[in-house]
Amino acid sequence: MAAPHHVTLVFLAAAVLLLLGSAAAEEEGGPRGKRLLVLVDDLAVRSSHSAFFGSLQGRGFDLEFRLADDPKLSLHRYGQYLYDGLLLFAPSTQRFGGSVDQNAVLEFIDAGHDMILAADSSASDLIRGIATECGVDFDEDPEAMVIDHINYAATDAEGDHTLIAGDDLIQSDVILGSKKIEVLKVLSASPSAYSANPKTKLASPPSLTGFLKSGVQKAGSKISHEKAGNEQFVTETSKWVFHERGHLKALNVKHNKVGETNEPGMYRINDDLEYSVEIYEWSGTSWKPYVADDVQVQFYMMSPYVLKALSTDKKGVYSTSFKVPDVYGVFQFKVEYQRLGYTGLSLAKQIPVRPYRHNEYERFITSAYPYYAASFSMMGAFFIFSFVYLYHK
Incomplete structure (x- = not known):
């Protein structure tokens, strides 16, 4: 049983999540293990992103947090992988520690494991390289951001329109769950969006924690949502990535x-x-x-x-x-x-x-009756000719 990797690219204002998954042999009682390695470039991420990590832990996952440059870092030991999934929340990391490098991460995915990669506009060449190998390209300009002058949040009316409010979601309950997500763009931006370096550079992207809980109103719309669908989105897609659904x-x-x-x-x-x-x-x-x-x-x-x-x-x-x-x-x-x-x-x-064996064919085939008749008539004619020739005086 095999399947291609699932790849979803999600833009959350200035943040990006790359979600990968692949099929592997099921373990007894379920399709996946629960051991997840979380690599961060600062342990403060554990608190700033606690809503997302708490969702995973609440669903029974065992999260091990490690600094991305930990010199003792390893994904496998004695030929066996130590983890069932990987979360890369270290966008600025230039080099992993221990025996982990870009090839090790790609081999981990190819071996049938899952990964969630989070990045922002400051993504390092290492993170960009991993994303590229998985089929996702970043803008060559490291300061470029997604801009949409039509589908932007009302709170960004006087800004660069980099805070996007999208509602065109992928039509799949398996990936996003059966509940409607109010506001979020999945897989690609709207036709009016583009990638560029805005005139005013943001000091830092919005934190994932605040972004998960914030409300949103689309520019030109009178409907204001008290809470955007970002939290539901990352929760539901993480269920899909780690094969809690769709396996x-x-x-x-x-x-x-x-x-x-x-x-x-x-x-x-x-x-x-x-x-x-x-x-x-x-x-x-x-x-x-x-x-x-x-x-x-x-x-x-x-x-x-x-x-x-x-x-x-x-x-x-x-x-x-x-x-x-x-x-x-x-x-x-x-x-x-x-x-x-x-x-x-x-x-x-x-x-x-x-084919049929020689003794499996029908003894007499209906369609061959004319040939049978011709053969017997020839034998009869020969017998009559011989009798007349021998005994006629």
């Missing part, structure tokens, strides 16, 4: 001939077969049946010979039946399932398909 697993992949229960070693062309798989979704506390109508299976050899939608009993079991094509060779049952917000499923099972 799928597949079990009991089966196939057999119709009317049988045992899985054969091979099929014969034109056999009728059945295919089934169980798919479950992690709800945050337990595995629940996953219900969808867009799961498909391919019967594949170089290209799909059969593509069938799988029906579900809404208890986690997906199944279908079809006839083996009249082509022999080595086929695969393939399920490639990718849905926004969910970890992908990639399932494959190989099976050979053989």
Whole structure:
């Protein structure tokens, strides 16, 4: 089971969060461990960002706070990773301590672990490099900020319009939860936004703590929100990143001939077969049946010979039946399932398909009756000719 990394780039005024996740083998009872390493460039971040860290701890995560330049820093020991996730809240760090460097962080992600990276306009080359390797580019001008002269907060009316109020969110309850987030931009800014160096440089970006709790009113709107959706956003997306939601697993992949229960070693062309798989979704506390109508299976050899939608009993079991094509060779049952917000499923099972054996064909084929008639009529004619030739005087 494998899936590409989930990547979400979020602009919070001058702050940026890069959220990464990848699928890995599930542990018994849940898809992920609870050990998180938090790297900071100043331990004061633990207090200034206590609302966010408190949300993680309240959901059962074990957070270990370390300075990013700690000389004893390490992500693994004796070939085993010490943590299940990584939070980089050290935007100004030029070099990690111990055995940790950019490659170590990327290897940690590629090994199936998750990461949240927080940065601002002062992000170091190290932090920018990690983000770039994950597919996210920063503006080359380190003093550039996101500016939107249309969708800005009313409190920034006389400023540079770098405090943005957005409400065009990604349409995925898996990522953002089912509750509506009032104000926040996800993944990309509006068409009227751009990146530039404003005339007046901010002394420092707003602290994440204050930004989480602050109210907001969009310029030109009469509706004022007592509390913006920033806190809900970072909470819900962190649930998604650490696979508390949106994690799928597949079990009991089966196939057999119709009317049988045992899985054969091979099929014969034109056999009728059945295919089934169980798919479950992690709800945050337990595995629940996953219900969808867009799961498909391919019967594949170089290209799909059969593509069938799988029906579900809404208890986690997906199944279908079809006839083996009249082509022999080595086929695969393939399920490639990718849905926004969910970890992908990639399932494959190989099976050979053989032609009929010599003793498996019908003794007399209806379509060959004309040939049978021609053969017997020739033999009869030869017999009559021989009889007449031998006995006619």
